[in-house]
Amino acid sequence: MNRVLTSAIVFGAGMAVYNLAQKNNLMSGRQRKKIQKRITKALF
Numbered sequence: 001m002n003r004v005l006t007s008a009i010v011f012g013a014g015m016a017v018y019n020l021a022q023k024n025n026l027m028s029g030r031q032r033k034k035i036q037k038r039i040t041k042a043l044f
Contacts, residue, residue, distance in 0.1 A: 007042070014039045 018035065 010042065
């Protein structure tokens with residue numbers, strides 16, 4: 001239960017940062033894909 005809650009919080013924070021970075025174009029497409037992979041790996 002605790003693990004699910006933690007991963008949900010981490011996922012939410014990750015998505016917020018990801019959306020911000022996308023709006024500001026802070027990272028290239030390659031970096032974005034790398035981070036997406038890392039987030040999914042962290043979750044599953």
